[in-house]
Amino acid sequence: MKFFIAHLATETNTFAAAPTGLGAFEEIGVFHGDASRRDPQGAGAFLHFLRGLIEADGHEAVESLCTLAQPGGRTVRHVYEALRDEILADLRAAMPVDAVQLLLHGAMAAEGYDDCEGDLAERIRAIVGPGVPIGLELDLHCHFTGRMQRAADVIVAFKEYPHVDTDERGRELYRLLVAAARGDIQPVMAVYDCRMVGLWHTTREPMREFVRQMEAAEREPGVLSVSLGHGFPWGDVPEAGAKLWVVADGDAALAQSVAERLGRAFWDLRERIGPETVDIDTALDVAAATKGEGPVVLADVADNPGGGAAGDSTFILRRLVERGTADAVVGALWDLGAVHVCRSAGVGAVLDLRIGGKCGPASGLPVDLRVRVRAIVENHSQSALGTRERLGPSVWVEAANGLHIVLASIRTQTYGTDAFTGLGLELADKAVVAVKSTQHFHAEFAPLARQVLYVSSPGAMNFDFGAIPYRLRSTDYWPRVADPHAAAGI
Structure with missing residues (x-):
């Protein structure tokens, strides 16, 4: 089995004045297919880990671009397009592949692109076709979008803040992609929009217990994965905000039911989980x-x-x-x-x-x-x-x-x-x-x-989340609105 792997990430604060240019990526490192070997403890640490999983199972890893930048303003358009197009060119050269696994952020925006991850995933789908499973691992502070959901088969986000579970989530995603490529599972995803903006630490209660609830749901029959994307409050893009999604095995109704159950449980915690x-x-x-x-x-x-x-x-x-x-x-x-x-x-x-x-x-x-x-x-x-x-x-x-x-x-x-x-x-x-x-x-x-x-x-x-001056995303969210679910008739 041949896996195509890559890592492209930055978190975009759309209110930041300075754009994110190529220098911001070069400062951490830009690696063209060799990060896992040249920088295995730095920028290439995750690809080094993932390559080890793949090769230990006797599969082949085709490694593409690895680069990330410190959060800043929108990425300069030609910089994003060049990084994206390098991944796409490497994928075309690697075809045919059996699966694609990417570590992205989920809140990357560029000039002219509100959803870089969705744009990249769509273009990858156009190359590999409908039968090759695509998996995205996202930062917990991602914006889960419709484009991502339509283009990818499995999306998994970190569960912990601070993000101490990057490798654990990568292993989870890899195993699901292997099973999907073999035809052992048929992943389907459903999402619940929590209509919330904030920051929520998983190092204290009740968020620690909520993470355990998510993990317990993953042990239910038919449920493959549960993720809560907290959203990035300072990313003004149309689909921003906290969303909970579930990956189920061939059962869209089950995925939706579990997503709504857990999403509403998270909503019920809203007054107790904000940063003090x-x-x-x-x-x-x-x-x-x-x-x-x-x-x-x-x-x-x-x-x-x-x-x-x-x-x-x-x-x-x-x-x-x-x-x-x-x-x-x-x-x-x-x-x-x-x-x-x-x-x-x-x-x-x-x-x-x-x-x-x-x-x-x-x-x-x-x-x-x-x-x-x-x-x-x-x-x-x-x-x-x-x-x-x-x-x-x-x-x-x-x-x-x-x-x-x-x-x-x-x-x-x-x-x-x-x-x-x-x-x-x-x-x-x-x-x-x-x-x-x-x-x-x-x-x-x-x-x-x-x-x-x-x-x-x-x-x-x-940190006054109700007063962030959004222009692109809806302002129908908590804490700006007391109950946006009721206002929307949900």
Whole structure:
């Protein structure tokens, strides 16, 4: 059996001013059929894993493009088209194939394309014909669309946020595609539109229990897979929003029934599952009241590069300075200029440094500090949910009161504790650790934290979900509308 595999992903914040160009993909890596071998712990980690599954079963893997970019604005049209067309050309050259398995995001939009994944899947279907199973693995923050559903046989999304189950979902999808290619199953999909916009962490109840409900439903006769696409709140595209879909074995009515049952159960949780945020001073008050008992980890949710923000906002940093908070860590801030100045000065140098606040109003104003350069790493990286992610040339500087700041050259959210410890900066003895992330930090930082707080501040990611200024998607959703299902007569 011959499998055609590829990985193309970015998450599009349509409100971000800067487009996603080729450089954003090149920064992480663009691999032309060899990512699983050239970068098996980085960008190619999933294809390396998938190739291992395929070849262990005695099948053939034909590997195509592998590339991904940090979230940002819409992908430049010719960049998306070139990446898409490379996959299509490789597929034509590989024909005939027995199955197609792709790792995509599900919330990628480009200039002229609101649904890149649906566009790609449609074109793949036109090449392979109706008899070859196509499987898509999507990020949990995807927009499940009609084009995707019509073009693919099986679509599976991550169940966990943070996304610690990428490989597990890939294995699930692979096994379903093998069974479909052999004729052992006939997958059909049905979807329930939850008509909700938000962010929902699966690390706490009641979302943890809801994931278990989804898994229990997958053990019911005839049910092959259950996925909840949370949607990406800052993606203004027509089919955005939370949707639950079910893959069943040849029984469309069963798929629809289970999708509606679970979708309504998720809707019933809406008042209990939203992120609980506090303002900056409340978070720092908590840290001050329990100092010496381990670090309080603050998630700077509005300035998460993983959601398209710049990663250089200074609102938390400024309050730490103004309050004289001791033994605090902030990072990783994206500041090419500050990194360059520190690299030029060298380790041990003491200098006046202007930090952050460079990318616009959502970044706040720069903070001027006298700092000592504590460490410089030319090719810094961090663990990132089972892979390695580059931070580029990075520096650790220390200001008064034991205020430690990590500055990076590559814009990315903070995933792993080694974003700090890889520079020699210890965390266990600190009072406050502020990370540029919304939730993916949780897997590594929660075990060392006395408490994790999600901090609201000005920034590029608006967490007032009812007030996001959508133009393309319907505004008939919760929490903007109390009961959009009733309004729609559902």
